[in-house]
Amino acid sequence: MSDVMRLQRVSDVEWRLPPSGAMRGAARVYCDEAMAEDLCREAESGGWSALVQLRNVASLPGIVGDALALPDVHPGYGFPIGGVGAFDLRDGVVVVGGVGFDINCGVRMLATPLGVEALGSREALADLLFERVPAGLGSEGAVRLSVREIDDLLRGGARYAVARGYGLAEDLAYIEDGGCLAGADPSAVSERAKQRQFRQVGTLGSGNHYLEVQVVEEVFDAQAARIYGLERGSVVVSIHSGSRALGHQIGQDYLKVMESAGRRYGMSPEEKELACAPVDSDEGRRYLEAVACGGNCAFANRQVLAHLVREALAARFGVPRAAVRTVYDIGHNNAKREWHEVDGERRELLVHRKGATRAFGPGRDEVPEPYRAVGHPILVGGTMGTASYVLRGTPLGMAKAFASGVHGAGRSLSRKKAAKRFWGEDVASSMKAQGIELRAHSLRGIAEEAPGAYKDVERVVSAAERAGINRRVARLRPAIVIKG
């Protein structure tokens, strides 16, 4: 039996892997018993394993507290998806796999003044959004940038997009970090990364990225829902996209840099994509400057996409652009400097969240002032046929999970199996029968993204809530789904 099987039960939804071998601290998993059993089986199989990856994260220099896995954990590239690792700024490392390749991939949610009945026939809006929002393979954005302008975008993020006329200045207060990550230095980003992005600003992408018009189906936390402006029956729009080709090129470029630097600093991570360098090193600082650029690119991208949604709602329903309000915009592939209390001491740490969101609860300064009493929203994507969630952070989550939140359902079937089991046209007609209009550029993509290919988001959300680290605010049901 492998070491990773020694997962100890703390509660029904909390499991601990005590330090052993190269581990510098423990690892902790928040999930239900069946999920824990699946994780152990996966580890025992000797194949790709989220638990083994979590153990490897716990073995990295300068890790503070436990390496964490949230209920949507599954194997990633070096670092598990749904994984969180906090590192000391002097002795710790910054890890390429802990940020991931789609830097600051995340979700923007827009609240509309429309109720579900105002949507009327969903087909017309679905067609309009599909026409106006560039999505899928080979799509190109309407924004054209020069070399100098792309540097401005990488420095300014959503602020730059607003200054260019995409969206409203009021949006910025409701984007994580004000839509602009500090420390972004475009000279840390290769020309190739910038050139690959020239035509991709304001594009959705493909795969699991989406734009959904959703209806608030149920409210669980009336106070938080009221503060966020979410009412039962109201219509919201969620946009899931990231830093597109630029983020990937940054990841690819810095994997080589960090691997070589790591060797010099005596690092020997278990997997290549756990390549890391000290936070307090030239290479570590340079990578973080590039990550901030990638993050800003993602913020700008979602800002432009939000603008396109506003234009479509104005054209279809005459909704004033200012009446479409940003509820929140939050990333789930990041490494950020944050203050946390550890063993009674307030410390600034570098918190990696790969496939996990930030989840600051009540009272944190980083939370937009109007939301400060309840914490900021956590935006959780479900599947295109089921439900998505709005959650919020909790004081317990800040104390026990470095203020982290779940980000989605996670796949249960491979794309190959899904494409064999489901037929794109059947998936679309089954969704239509449920009142969901689906528009996608790829029939194969629809089959691969079929709701049946994903885990049950309800279980993920339920485990996070029962563990006390996140709290449910509202459940959203899709009405229109736009895919690449």
Add this chain to the structure above:
Amino acid sequence: MPYEYLEHTADVAIGVRAASLEEMLCDAARGLFSIMVPAEQLSPLRPVEIVLNAGSVETLLVDWLAELLAQKDLRRLFFCRFVVTLEPRGADGLSLHGTAWGEPLDRRRHAVGAEVKGISHAGLRVEHEGCGWVARFVVDV
């Protein structure tokens, strides 16, 4: 089929078996681009030259495929035909000269699949086996 898609929950894994390293690199590229557009729907209209050096066969495979993905964005071409020649470089290194041919995407003619975002080193395997080469790699979609 010189390449096959293997089971992988989150992304797409590709397995390749070929008589030579050069052939393996070309088949891997075909497998990669066929995720996005079936190769038989594309015409080899425009060539792109690729030159790169790598210290190991694993790095060579990842760098070759990553370069093709970058060229896809930079030249707006989807590739369907590949030719590679290799020369030794230093003790363990290899120098690659390759040409990829393709055409711009036309959504009216091409059945598009998911966009491949990158090539992963996770689970990467390139080995000389029997009288040929086998490779397994994961792409991020």
